[in-house]
Amino acid sequence: MTTDPMTTEQSILLEIADGVATITLNRPDRLNSFNDAMHEALRQAIATARGDASVRCLLLTGAGRGFCAGQDLSDRKMAPGSEGPDLGATIEANYNPLVRTLRTLPMPVVCAVNGVAAGAGANIALACDIVLAARSASFIQAFCKLGLIPDGGGTWSLPRLVGHARAMGLAMLGDKVPAEQAEAWGMIWKVVDDDRLMEEAGRLARHLATQPTHGLALTKQALNASSTNGLDAQLDLERDLQREAGRSRDYREGVAAFMEKRTPKFEGR
Structure with missing residues (x-):
């Protein structure tokens, strides 16, 4: 199944082909930084992918010269003397559900980091299952420069990685x-030359989509x-999950x- 790229206010693109749902963060003029509308569009795109029986792998990337610069701070302007926005509410409504969804989505999630991944953008990438990065890409925990703590699961994922x-x-x-340091530290899976990033990420995602997902x-x-x-x-x-896996069509x-010395044809079931 192939769908034309769909947009919601052009902030998110979704394309489904060859068992892979490719979601592109598409605010390149803002380094794909998040506002509320983009969060909602991303939720819709992931729900569409999850509800499509043909989709067996999700590929997340960004448009333009950056993957994601985190939160769009122009959405957080404060009047002089004001108490300031409730950032906890934003995290509860948007970032925490997104990270939980990526971590629990019942299919592989590949991330292709095509440029800078800063703040929540870095931690959203790290919430994915397999992360590829362009050689020119970088990861920045920019929160400390604003007097904030790492969110998007950063305080959980970073020490573990x-x-x-x-x-x-x-x-x-x-x-x-x-990117090369991130690979050496075990933060990401692999560094790829810039001009080969999407080719390699697409190849990997299509391979995963043919496996016993x-x-x-x-x-x-x-x-x-x-x-x-x-x-x-x-x-x-492990016992409980192996019991479930052993009853699957893919295992059979x-x-x-x-036994028949042939290539398996897995269905993801």
Whole structure:
């Protein structure tokens, strides 16, 4: 199935083809920074992708020269002497649901970071399952420069990806992390030359869409739980999820294909 790119106020593009839903953040004049309308458009796009039975992988990227600069601060102008906006309400309504959705979406989520990923934009990328970055891309925890804390799950994901010391330094100093350094630190999966980023990300997403995606969703669930589970709880979870995986059509197809020495045809069920 292929759909024409759909837009909601042009801030989000969605294209579905070859089992992959490609979602593009599309406010390039604002470095794809988020406002409320863009959050709503992204929610709609993800819901459309999730509701389409042909979609077995989601690919997230940005238009123009940057992936996402986080929150559009022009939406947060404060009058002199005012108390200021309730940023907690914005997080509760927009960023927290988005991160939870990406982490729990029952399919692989690939992120192609095509330029700067700053603030919440960096942490949204890190909430995805497999992150590719252009060689010229960078990640910046810019919150400290505004007197804020990392949100978008940053205080959770950073120490788990790069360790406590590096997470603390990144959060308190706001240093730019070039893509190659992010790869070396284990923050992302792979660095790709700029002119090959979308080709490589598309190839990876299309490959994942042909795999036993029900089992991949269970793998994602297990790995995400491992950071807070003790060993006994994780072993029990592996037992339960493996029981479910063993009853899937994809498992039966995988075994049959192995025995018959042929390429399996997985359905994601």
